[in-house]
Amino acid sequence: MPPSGANPRATGRTTLSDVARAAGVSPSTASRALRGERAVHPQLVERVLSVSQRLGYVPDPAARALASRRSDHVAILIPLLSNALFVDLLEAAQKTLRAHGYQTLMGVTHYDRQEEEQLLREFLSHRPAGVLITGVDHSAPTLALLERSQVPCVHLMELSGGELTAGSCVGFDQTLAGLQMTQLLLRKGYRRVAFAAAQLDARVMQRMSGWRQALTEAGRYEPALEWLNPSVSSLELGGKMFEQILAQRPAVDAIFFCNDDLAQGALLAALRLGIEVPRQVAVVGFNDLTGSDQMVPPLTTVRTPRARIGEAAAQMLLERIKGASGAMARLDLGFEIVERASA
Amino acid sequence: MPPSGANPRATGRTTLSDVARAAGVSPSTASRALRGERAVHPQLVERVLSVSQRLGYVPDPAARALASRRSDHVAILIPLLSNALFVDLLEAAQKTLRAHGYQTLMGVTHYDRQEEEQLLREFLSHRPAGVLITGVDHSAPTLALLERSQVPCVHLMELSGGELTAGSCVGFDQTLAGLQMTQLLLRKGYRRVAFAAAQLDARVMQRMSGWRQALTEAGRYEPALEWLNPSVSSLELGGKMFEQILAQRPAVDAIFFCNDDLAQGALLAALRLGIEVPRQVAVVGFNDLTGSDQMVPPLTTVRTPRARIGEAAAQMLLERIKGASGAMARLDLGFEIVERASA
DNA sequence: CTGAAAGCGCTTACAG
DNA sequence: CTGAAAGCGCTTACAG
Numbered sequence: 248m249p250p251s252g253a254n255p256r257a258t259g260r261t262t263l264s265d266v267a268r269a270a271g272v273s274p275s276t277a278s279r280a281l282r283g284e285r286a287v288h289p290q291l292v293e294r295v296l297s298v299s300q301r302l303g304y305v306p307d308p309a310a311r312a313l314a315s316r317r318s319d320h321v322a323i324l325i326p327l328l329s330n331a332l333f334v335d336l337l338e339a340a341q342k343t344l345r346a347h348g349y350q351t352l353m354g355v356t357h358y359d360r361q362e363e364e365q366l367l368r369e370f371l372s373h374r375p376a377g378v379l380i381t382g383v384d385h386s387a388p389t390l391a392l393l394e395r396s397q398v399p400c401v402h403l404m405e406l407s408g409g410e411l412t413a414g415s416c417v418g419f420d421q422t423l424a425g426l427q428m429t430q431l432l433l434r435k436g437y438r439r440v441a442f443a444a445a446q447l448d449a450r451v452m453q454r455m456s457g458w459r460q461a462l463t464e465a466g467r468y469e470p471a472l473e474w475l476n477p478s479v480s481s482l483e484l485g486g487k488m489f490e491q492i493l494a495q496r497p498a499v500d501a502i503f504f505c506n507d508d509l510a511q512g513a514l515l516a517a518l519r520l521g522i523e524v525p526r527q528v529a530v531v532g533f534n535d536l537t538g539s540d541q542m543v544p545p546l547t548t549v550r551t552p553r554a555r556i557g558e559a560a561a562q563m564l565l566e567r568i569k570g571a572s573g574a575m576a577r578l579d580l581g582f583e584i585v586e587r588a589s590a
Numbered sequence: 591m592p593p594s595g596a597n598p599r600a601t602g603r604t605t606l607s608d609v610a611r612a613a614g615v616s617p618s619t620a621s622r623a624l625r626g627e628r629a630v631h632p633q634l635v636e637r638v639l640s641v642s643q644r645l646g647y648v649p650d651p652a653a654r655a656l657a658s659r660r661s662d663h664v665a666i667l668i669p670l671l672s673n674a675l676f677v678d679l680l681e682a683a684q685k686t687l688r689a690h691g692y693q694t695l696m697g698v699t700h701y702d703r704q705e706e707e708q709l710l711r712e713f714l715s716h717r718p719a720g721v722l723i724t725g726v727d728h729s730a731p732t733l734a735l736l737e738r739s740q741v742p743c744v745h746l747m748e749l750s751g752g753e754l755t756a757g758s759c760v761g762f763d764q765t766l767a768g769l770q771m772t773q774l775l776l777r778k779g780y781r782r783v784a785f786a787a788a789q790l791d792a793r794v795m796q797r798m799s800g801w802r803q804a805l806t807e808a809g810r811y812e813p814a815l816e817w818l819n820p821s822v823s824s825l826e827l828g829g830k831m832f833e834q835i836l837a838q839r840p841a842v843d844a845i846f847f848c849n850d851d852l853a854q855g856a857l858l859a860a861l862r863l864g865i866e867v868p869r870q871v872a873v874v875g876f877n878d879l880t881g882s883d884q885m886v887p888p889l890t891t892v893r894t895p896r897a898r899i900g901e902a903a904a905q906m907l908l909e910r911i912k913g914a915s916g917a918m919a920r921l922d923l924g925f926e927i928v929e930r931a932s933a
Numbered sequence: 934c935t936g937a938a939a940g941c942g943c944t945t946a947c948a949g
Numbered sequence: 950c951t952g953a954a955a956g957c958g959c960t961t962a963c964a965g
Contacts, residue, residue: 287950615936
């Protein structure tokens with residue numbers, strides 16, 4: 248079966264040499280033709296391509312990586328797979344990358360900087376063509392690893408405030424989103440707007456600072472309106488926080504949850520408790536996750552363009568891989584406040 | 591910086607030869623020591639290991655793959671990323687695989703056999719150490735590809751009824767789950783139990799056949815109780831189907847949705863429509879997804895062990911990679927009916 | 934138990 | 950524009 252006959256190490260697959268021989272050219276030329284490198288006679292290109300097709304030639308990625316010192320892998324680091332937000336990011340990035348012949352290596356950091364660093368180290372050993380990483384705040388070793396590796400990198404979901412010395416970022420202004428949502432609430436006449444958050448990652452903190460800024464400007468900020476819980480976000484936790492806030496801060500007339508799962512849980516808890524939203528208390532969320540439009544009442548929230556972020560980031564990475572500018576780009580994809588009936 | 595000095599092709603990384611030289615052994619011995627191959631003197635192993643540590647040696651996966659004709663990749667094919675079920679599967683499998691030094695290559699088939707085949711072809715070109723694939727029903731070319739490749743493979747989520755000529759499977763009996771849930775409804779006194787489904791993949795069809803069997807045995811089967819919709823599953827669709835069934839099949843007193851997102855959507859629609867569940871109509875789902883326990887009323891459903899399936903499948907694959915038996919295994923991880931208040 | 938040698942399947946200076 | 954040669958960094962028969 249193996250065309251190479253006696254060789255005990257061969258795999259039996261059609262190799263570049265097989266193609267070259269059949270096309271009557273040297274392996275070098277076949278290689279160049281296949282990769283679309285210019286400086287190969289058009290006729291030869293055509294011949295090589297058709298022979299390659301006929302023999303069902305599939306390049307060996309390992310050999311290619313070894314010879315070129317560059318694999319067809321792109322690493323993507325996300326905090327969690329249990330948050331639909333990151334799954335959307337992953338899916339969009341992966342789809343774009345794959346369309347360009349890159350394989351996605353996914354790493355889940357669990358919001359742990361140690362794990363992030365460890366994963367990056369592992370991925371870097373694969374000589375990825377590029378890396379996509381969530382957020383702009385990373386440990387010093389992680390940043391150093393990234394810089395030393397010289398691998399193109401783009402940061403996702405937030406915009407750098409200058410903490411990035413290398414790499415681009417694509418996202419939106421989380422602080423501004425928090426600010427505008429709070430201003431909407433204020434405009435609607437709510438007077439005591441609580442901010443309820445879990446997970447407490449950097450982006451959540453930015454949203455909170457936007458909320459605080461809006462309240463402060465309106466002369467309505469009080470520390471007692473902050474309700475923080477470091478646990479992982481979930482519907483159940485949202486329900487619990489909702490009950491606690493109502494019990495301990497009875498004057499609150501609106502709650503801004505840092506994420507939709509929390510807000511959905513609050514809406515469901517309200518239903519159980521017989522509390523009318525928004526008449527007794529308004530509830531708003533963040534991200535516009537699946538189901539938010541189906542809630543009773545439908546949830547007012549901030550729609551964030553995570554799929555577009557994943558795609559744009561992948562696209563940007565692709566450009567940088569192709570060796571365009573090493574310049575650092577910063578792409579703001581914005582957000583949109585979706586007013587529904589919960590506030 | 592590059593230790594190899596003048597060589598223009600070298601990457602500057604510490605190589606196996608560097609380690610071997612520093613440890614005073616041949617590269618072959620260093621290679622064997624590092625991989626824990628027996629037949630190396632313990633003292634040498636120790637020396638090599640410590641030198642390797644000191645120099646910060648990281649093996650090059652591409653070189654290793656090329657030389658050994660086996661990469662450290664494991665491919666996993668799932669239908670969708672937008673269904674939490676598959677994300678759970680992916681996460682568990684990935685975690686297990688990574689703990690053993692394997693990288694996961696993820697492919698999303700969108701329930702498209704063409705795409706599945708195409709993805710598999712791509713992945714196989716990477717010489718994966720193994721492949722994990724959702725379901726046991728694949729196109730003939732896909733099955734052939736799998737067999738010819740000789741790569742260990744395990745099928746996820748369902749149990750083979752004999753359609754697998756190679757490869758193992760780990761899952762549970764979908765038909766039995768459908769049957770038992772329906773029997774529970776019948777025991778509770780529901781008389782007209784509709785089955786409402788979307789997506790209509792092989793596993794959904796198995797659940798439906800369990801439902802039909804239970805109804806038939808009870809003398810309560812009617813074709814009009816089947817409500818099928820080939821669209822992708824979503825909360826919104828569940829709500830729509832719920833309304834339609836109520837309008838067009840007013841005698842129905844219980845609805846068995848093939849997936850929890852549909853059932854959650856139905857519960858939310860009931861709230862909007864002012865229909866009491868389960869008094870006017872019972873609603874049950876499948877999978878026990880996030881949020882089902884938070885619904886109003888909490889959803890009765892079938893809890894499926896997808897995380898355990900992902901983990902067990904990865905474990906099983908690992909065994910087969912290590913060259914244990916090529917024997918086909920079939921692991922049934924069961925399911926559990928969770929009675930809550932919606933039925 | 935150990936090592937020298939060949940080889941995995943490509944890419945890429947280098948020379949023409 | 951093309952090719953011969955070297956080399957990427959490992960593993961693995963083969964011989965001892």
